[in-house]
Amino acid sequence: MKLALIAMSGLRAHNEELTRLGLTLPGFVERNKTIASLPSLGLLTLAGMTPDDIELGYFEVEELAHFDGLPDDYDAVAISSFSAQMKEAYVLADRFREAGARVILGGLHVTACPDEAAQHADSIIIGEGEPSWPRLIKDLRAGRLKPVYDSRATPFDLADAPMPRYELLDPERYNRLTVQTQRGCPFDCEFCAASIRLSPFFRVKPVEKVIAEIRRIKEIWPKPFIEFADDNTFANKKHAKRLVSALIPEEIRWFTESDISLAQDNELLALMRDSGCAQVLIGLESPTRAGLTGIEQKTNWKAKQLDSYLEAIDRIQSYGISVNGCFVLGLDGTGPESFREVLEFVQQSGLHEVQVTIQTAFPGTPLYDRLQQSGRLIDATAWELCTLFDVNFRPDGMTVKELEDNFLWLVKELYSAEATRARRASFVHYRRELRREARMHIGGA
Numbered sequence: 001m002k003l004a005l006i007a008m009s010g011l012r013a014h015n016e017e018l019t020r021l022g023l024t025l026p027g028f029v030e031r032n033k034t035i036a037s038l039p040s041l042g043l044l045t046l047a048g049m050t051p052d053d054i055e056l057g058y059f060e061v062e063e064l065a066h067f068d069g070l071p072d073d074y075d076a077v078a079i080s081s082f083s084a085q086m087k088e089a090y091v092l093a094d095r096f097r098e099a100g101a102r103v104i105l106g107g108l109h110v111t112a113c114p115d116e117a118a119q120h121a122d123s124i125i126i127g128e129g130e131p132s133w134p135r136l137i138k139d140l141r142a143g144r145l146k147p148v149y150d151s152r153a154t155p156f157d158l159a160d161a162p163m164p165r166y167e168l169l170d171p172e173r174y175n176r177l178t179v180q181t182q183r184g185c186p187f188d189c190e191f192c193a194a195s196i197r198l199s200p201f202f203r204v205k206p207v208e209k210v211i212a213e214i215r216r217i218k219e220i221w222p223k224p225f226i227e228f229a230d231d232n233t234f235a236n237k238k239h240a241k242r243l244v245s246a247l248i249p250e251e252i253r254w255f256t257e258s259d260i261s262l263a264q265d266n267e268l269l270a271l272m273r274d275s276g277c278a279q280v281l282i283g284l285e286s287p288t289r290a291g292l293t294g295i296e297q298k299t300n301w302k303a304k305q306l307d308s309y310l311e312a313i314d315r316i317q318s319y320g321i322s323v324n325g326c327f328v329l330g331l332d333g334t335g336p337e338s339f340r341e342v343l344e345f346v347q348q349s350g351l352h353e354v355q356v357t358i359q360t361a362f363p364g365t366p367l368y369d370r371l372q373q374s375g376r377l378i379d380a381t382a383w384e385l386c387t388l389f390d391v392n393f394r395p396d397g398m399t400v401k402e403l404e405d406n407f408l409w410l411v412k413e414l415y416s417a418e419a420t421r422a423r424r425a426s427f428v429h430y431r432r433e434l435r436r437e438a439r440m441h442i443g444g445a
Helices: 016-024 030-037 041-048 061-067 083-098 108-112 114-118 133-142 207-220 237-250 260-264 266-274 306-317 337-349 366-373 400-414 417-444
Strands: 002-007 055-060 076-080 102-106 123-126 148-150 177-179 225-228 253-258 277-285 322-329 353-358
Touching: 002 041, 002 061, 016 400, 041 055, 041 076, 055 061, 061 083, 076 083, 083 102, 083 108, 102 108, 108 114, 108 123, 114 123, 123 133, 177 207, 207 237, 237 266, 253 260, 260 266, 260 277, 260 306, 266 277, 266 306, 306 322, 306 337, 322 337, 322 400, 337 400, 353 400, 400 417
Parallel strands: 002 055, 002 076, 076 102, 102 123, 123 148, 177 225, 225 253, 253 277, 277 322, 322 353
Antiparallel strands: none
């Protein structure tokens, strides 16, 4: 039996002017292009649970052009997609089914919209994939594939995580590979469309499993750059310290995402520096209390951290770890003034990198449900607008056009050659000063 694993990739904004700017402004959408070009760790993980006698092929969707749109002779196909490319995934799924292959769809979008996805698949997986995959493969072999495999009542224990099949990849295609160290998040942000929507349980993966995966990657890519594909890598500080301590002898460079509380733990920051952390992305979301209020739904945690933002950024970067501050425009409680507020905060903070996105109502999130109920979604099924750069809702403090126009203005201001060069040069100078001070300290000791 032959099984094709297909990852939809190449995400881009629908806003034509924004796309043109992305081709000329240094730094703009770099992070988002990286996300869009990462291999599908979910598919590679399921591949690691697939019996060896099933012949596997892994494809990024753009590779299918080499096969006139469809690779030959595959008995079944599993497709993974962002919401923004889900309609394209459905077209591809329909073509495979017409060609006689059985199609399996799963992931965040399918979990949020199972009835829709079921119209384009022989089988869908709702919730996490690992609990359902062995049963699905058994049924696939026997020719009795069920229309739905629902694992929402069976959270997966990451102690049982399989080794992802990294060997299916051509490392020359990627500038980084992904490893997962935990799943879920103890916070519940209204707009978040990450793994918390597959399963609300926060879990960590045993450190020895993480290290084994990194060593497997190093077998095919001797000096890899690793991205930890987590919602919030350092939510569990005890686990985080064990992890980064174990990373030190591996001699890798790595990137991850965290919340701002990271800055409160100097021991963890020192370990991150020593273990090769190049950058950490932190969802700052807004530089104002009005923008932050209500985002985190359990305890309003995000809003409570605002007063620590500047000091926290400075402390993290004082360890030579650059901070990529992520801001969301169009939040409820904010208006046209919010764009200049973000610009001024970035200039004041000394952030090495910055990422700006437009608030996006992804299916399956509390934000989507709230905006749908209040009639504020522009088109409830316009998944192609779920790019983080297009507007799919009506803001409460400005018009749609004001949000689009001001976002374009902010992008031009933040990502001009001069502004980008100044941010990066400032951090390089900062790191040089840190190294000079360290040498002086050692020399005087």
